[in-house]
Amino acid sequence: MKISKSIKIKLFREMLRIRLIEQTIASKYHEAEMRCPVHLSVGQEAIAVGVCQNLKKNDKIVTAHRSHAHYLAKGGSIKKMLGELYGKVTGCAKGLGGSMHLIDLNAGVFAAVPIVGSTIPIGTGIAWANKLKKKKEIVAAFFGDGATEEGVFFESLDFASLHDLPILFVCENNEYSVYSHISKRQSSKRSISKIANSFGIESLQIDGNNIEDIFLETKKIIDKVKSKSKPFLIELKTFRYLEHCGPNNDDKLNYRTNKYLNLWKKKCPIINYQHHLKKYNYLTTKEIEKMNMKIRAEIFHAFNFAKKSKFPEKILLKKYIYA
Numbered sequence: 674m675k676i677s678k679s680i681k682i683k684l685f686r687e688m689l690r691i692r693l694i695e696q697t698i699a700s701k702y703h704e705a706e707m708r709c710p711v712h713l714s715v716g717q718e719a720i721a722v723g724v725c726q727n728l729k730k731n732d733k734i735v736t737a738h739r740s741h742a743h744y745l746a747k748g749g750s751i752k753k754m755l756g757e758l759y760g761k762v763t764g765c766a767k768g769l770g771g772s773m774h775l776i777d778l779n780a781g782v783f784a785a786v787p788i789v790g791s792t793i794p795i796g797t798g799i800a801w802a803n804k805l806k807k808k809k810e811i812v813a814a815f816f817g818d819g820a821t822e823e824g825v826f827f828e829s830l831d832f833a834s835l836h837d838l839p840i841l842f843v844c845e846n847n848e849y850s851v852y853s854h855i856s857k858r859q860s861s862k863r864s865i866s867k868i869a870n871s872f873g874i875e876s877l878q879i880d881g882n883n884i885e886d887i888f889l890e891t892k893k894i895i896d897k898v899k900s901k902s903k904p905f906l907i908e909l910k911t912f913r914y915l916e917h918c919g920p921n922n923d924d925k926l927n928y929r930t931n932k933y934l935n936l937w938k939k940k941c942p943i944i945n946y947q948h949h950l951k952k953y954n955y956l957t958t959k960e961i962e963k964m965n966m967k968i969r970a971e972i973f974h975a976f977n978f979a980k981k982s983k984f985p986e987k988i989l990l991k992k993y994i995y996a
């Protein structure tokens with residue numbers, strides 16, 4: 674299938690927008706007005722955009738600590754996201770959650786929880802509810818390679834397979850869990866996508882930095898998950914550009930070799946796609962500059978909104994404690 678010019682531009686614009694928003698978060702973080710930890714997705718944008726462009730508004734997603742890209746790609750409000758990062762009452766969790774608790778029910782962002790692996794069963798539960806209620810919606814559950822080491826991953830795969838649940842498991846394999854490389858945590862004989870097969874779930878490995886591959890493959894897979902009501906797992910190799918948690922680069926710690934870094938730095942999903950769009954005359958340098966300016970204006974207003982918003986009243990602190 675060919676991708677139309679308008680979709681190509683949309684895929685590029687969405688990735689660029691997420692990148693610019695996160696770069697702005699990184700540049701303002703030192704002002705110490707955002708008091709929550711931030712796990713940036715810089716380098717991993719293609720996965721969020723490629724998958725979410727194939728989801729409908731009423732489809733749901735769940736995600737984890739590294740959630741900004743998923744939230745934005747699924748249509749979550751940028752103002753509410755930044756309000757949340759600034760701890761303001763206008764935030765999507767009323768300023769009580771911070772970066773790792775993004776939620777936007779209108780956009781279908783149903784949960785972001787930093788307990789590693791914890792949203793995999795939540796997504797599975799939502800998919801089960803959809804099935805029982807005969808809804809034609811699906812769930813995409815985003816998680817990292819580290820989350821596949823949690824027991825709930827296996828339990829969720831089994832349950833989803835047993836009940837033929839309409840859920841897409843999306844594993845963003847950036848090869849690291851904080852500073853630990855996957856080779857230190859998982860046997861070289863272990864394959865995340867094959868684990869899904871052992872539960873009777875189909876799977877596919879996709880290049881996590883190739884936006885068109887992700888978009889085209891997940892289009893077919895999502896149609897199948899919907900029409901056949903069957904789970905599917907995709908595993909996407911990718912690369913985290915910045916430190917595990919925070920706005921900086923932590924390569925000085927030498928936990929990733931120069932060879933590894935240089936290899937992945939050539940694979941930036943946005944720079945490479947920009948080259949492609951320019952080379953084949955889908956976009957000119959001037960049009961890209963204009964796009965940048967428009968996005969930057971949106972970001973500027975959203976940051977102003979968040980900074981000017983009020984902090985929550987103290988009474989809210991107890992209002993949402995249920996146990």
Ligand SMILES: Cc1ncc(C[n+]2csc(CCOP(=O)(O)OP(=O)(O)O)c2C)c(N)n1
Binds near residue numbers: 816
């Ligand atoms: C149950 C649990 N164990 C440990 C942690 C600490 N922790 C936070 S993020 C993280 C790494 C998770 O790696 P991965 O799932 O690959 O996601 P990535 O950070 O690479 O996006 C760990 C171990 C946690 N939050 N929850």
Ligand SMILES: [Mg+2]
Binds near residue numbers: 817818846848
């Ligand atoms: Mg990881």
